[in-house]
Amino acid sequence: MFTRSRLLRAMALAALATAAPLAAIAQAFPAKPIKLIIAFPAGGPTDITMRQLAENASKILGQPVIIDNKPGAGGTLPAQALQTTAPDGYTIAQIPLGVFRLGYTTKINWDPIKDISYVINVTGYAFGIVVPTDSPFKTWADFVAYAKANPGKLTYGSTGTLTSPHLTTEIIAQKAGIELQHVPYKGSADLSLAVLSGQLMAAADSTGFAPQVEAGKLRVLNTWGEKRLAKFPDAPTLKELGYDVVQNSPFGIGAPKGTSPEVVKKLHDAFKQAMEEPSYLAALGRYDMLPDYKSSAQYTQFAKDTVAREKVIIEKLGLAKPVN
Structure with a gap:
């Protein structure tokens, strides 16, 4: 007879048989290079700081962490790439804040909360609005005065439609009672060229503008x-200036849904240690960025909270698109 004790023993052996391959995979991980997809072009603040972080993590993991730049689509292409990637930890991605707005602005067949394994939050951007030094706008008051006198004629660029620089500038414009003309670019390098060459009157960006x-x-x-x-x-x-607005747009690293907890932990621990290296802190310092650590659990909760908050912002700006 198949007694209760035998049944329990059989279930325990089955559990061990299932756990053993997972443990072996986690123990062996990583056995080859890891690809880290980032959302902006080479040469900008995201690329520079993430390359340093990847270099530090490579030494800890014992395998190269290779940067793959995928700019465009408001910084959401890396997260979208995770949806068709094997959940083995060998492809991971930067998750900018725009990912949490995606479900409200376009039709997608995946869920930004449920379909990403959140590994670690690493930093956030410092933002501002800049103009050429020969611009007649010496102060923000000059900028607002011109915009009020010339509705819709003051052009500004951002690193993409529905990115934090774009949405925050539109919130500021609403609060200031002005109408601006937005021009999207793929990243800080292209945006800087446009404003320096006079194609734009202003730029809203992270502090990639610091060198200029x-x-x-x-x-x-x-x-x-x-x-x-x-x-x-x-x-x-x-x-x-009188606007109750603070924006620092935290971002971190995600893996495909279904990545084993053991692999997520190995990635988390390596990148946490990589964040603490002086070389990474120095890279952040070039752009007035600061480390912003969130554990896997904290980052997952941040994603849930941010998706709820961004819905309110998108609706307030009238930018929600029908997704039926």
């Missing part, structure tokens, strides 16, 4: 953090 400001080519009209940035102490925050 330090070279005397661009002027910062405002920044979007809780406090003024150390690199640009003369530029007021949005709060100082």
